[in-house]
Amino acid sequence: MINKKISNTTFRVVILVLLLCAAVSSPACAAVRKEKKLNIVTSAFPPYDFTRSITGDRAEIFMLLKPGSEPHSFDPSPSDIIKIRDCDLFVYVGGESDSWVNGILESLSANEKKPEILRLIDSVNAVKDELMEGMTSYEEELGYDGHIWTSPANAKKIVKTLSDTICRLDRRNAKLYQRNADSEIARIDELDAAFRTIVDVGVRRTIIFADRFPFRYFTDYYNLNYYAAFPGCSSETDAGALTVSFLINKVRSEKIPVVFFVEFSNEKMADVVISVVPTTKKLLLHSAHNVSKADFEGGATYISIMKRNLENLKEALN
Ligand SMILES: [Zn+2]
Numbered sequence: 001m002i003n004k005k006i007s008n009t010t011f012r013v014v015i016l017v018l019l020l021c022a023a024v025s026s027p028a029c030a031a032v033r034k035e036k037k038l039n040i041v042t043s044a045f046p047p048y049d050f051t052r053s054i055t056g057d058r059a060e061i062f063m064l065l066k067p068g069s070e071p072h073s074f075d076p077s078p079s080d081i082i083k084i085r086d087c088d089l090f091v092y093v094g095g096e097s098d099s100w101v102n103g104i105l106e107s108l109s110a111n112e113k114k115p116e117i118l119r120l121i122d123s124v125n126a127v128k129d130e131l132m133e134g135m136t137s138y139e140e141e142l143g144y145d146g147h148i149w150t151s152p153a154n155a156k157k158i159v160k161t162l163s164d165t166i167c168r169l170d171r172r173n174a175k176l177y178q179r180n181a182d183s184e185i186a187r188i189d190e191l192d193a194a195f196r197t198i199v200d201v202g203v204r205r206t207i208i209f210a211d212r213f214p215f216r217y218f219t220d221y222y223n224l225n226y227y228a229a230f231p232g233c234s235s236e237t238d239a240g241a242l243t244v245s246f247l248i249n250k251v252r253s254e255k256i257p258v259v260f261f262v263e264f265s266n267e268k269m270a271d272v273v274i275s276v277v278p279t280t281k282k283l284l285l286h287s288a289h290n291v292s293k294a295d296f297e298g299g300a301t302y303i304s305i306m307k308r309n310l311e312n313l314k315e316a317l318n
Pocket residue numbers: 071072097147214232233287289
């Protein structure tokens with residue numbers, strides 16, 4: 001009898017709490033109702049940042065590439081492979097720098113559970129690395145250039161593709177994701193307009209990289225000419241003597257004011273060029289393929305990194 005009384009009371013309390021939870025949105029109740037977040041794994045910084053711009057904190061996002069590490073020689077660890085296998089959505093770029101993904105995807109096909117997989121290079125018109133006059137390359141065949149995000153037009157396509165996929169996987173938050181994607185696209189449009197102005201008022205159309213060249217999609221989009229030491233995804237760091245003298249001659253004959261180096265570069269070749277041609281100087285053009293640890297922790301974004309390039313490009317075109 002007593003037992004029955006207790007269980008009746010307990011039952012009433014449980015019902016009351018459930019009713020309260022339905023009526024009031026207190027933090028404790030929210031915790032009870034909390035649903036599982038989408039778990040997204042991304043390869044490099046651009047897919048990570050674009051995904052974050054869409055989901056905000058409504059998804060768990062993990063970037064495989066460690067901030068500050070060289071993105072062209074990434075080698076996934078066993079725990080990375082497990083993360084890919086167990087996530088809801090795996091986003092990578094594709095192209096030469098992401099060729100490590102192929103082996104992992106093959107091994108996944110044998111498993112029952114597979115994540116949704118999104119290869120971003122499929123959402124744009126991809127081009128192969130090209131061998132320009134003066135370049136050093138020991139590779140037999142050049143692969144697809146994966147630095148697709150350096151063109152703002154491509155960046156917008158990437159955000160759209162990502163947003164469509166994420167909305168399909170998490171319909172509850174679809175409206176929010178779409179709004180966020182629209183805001184990111186508006187920020188990219190602003191960035192594009194700022195670059196366009198600099199290119200339009202610039203007196204030159206040629207830029208020179210004493211380094212590898214990850215800006216092929218950028219120069220194609222803004223109709224700029226370029227010369228560089230290596231193709232975009234090259235893992236070479238030592239240019240042949242012919243390459244160095246070719247670049248020096250170009251800088252001299254066209255009175256080029258700036259030679260660019262890229263992020264994570266040893267800047268050696270740029271140093272050689274500016275020592276031989278003291279009227280030129282070296283500046284960074286950051287491709288955002290990966291960011292430093294300090295930038296990552298400081299909340300750097302694709303937009304903030306690309307905006308840093310504005311002033312340096314302006315100097316190079318004047
Ligand atoms: Zn790169």
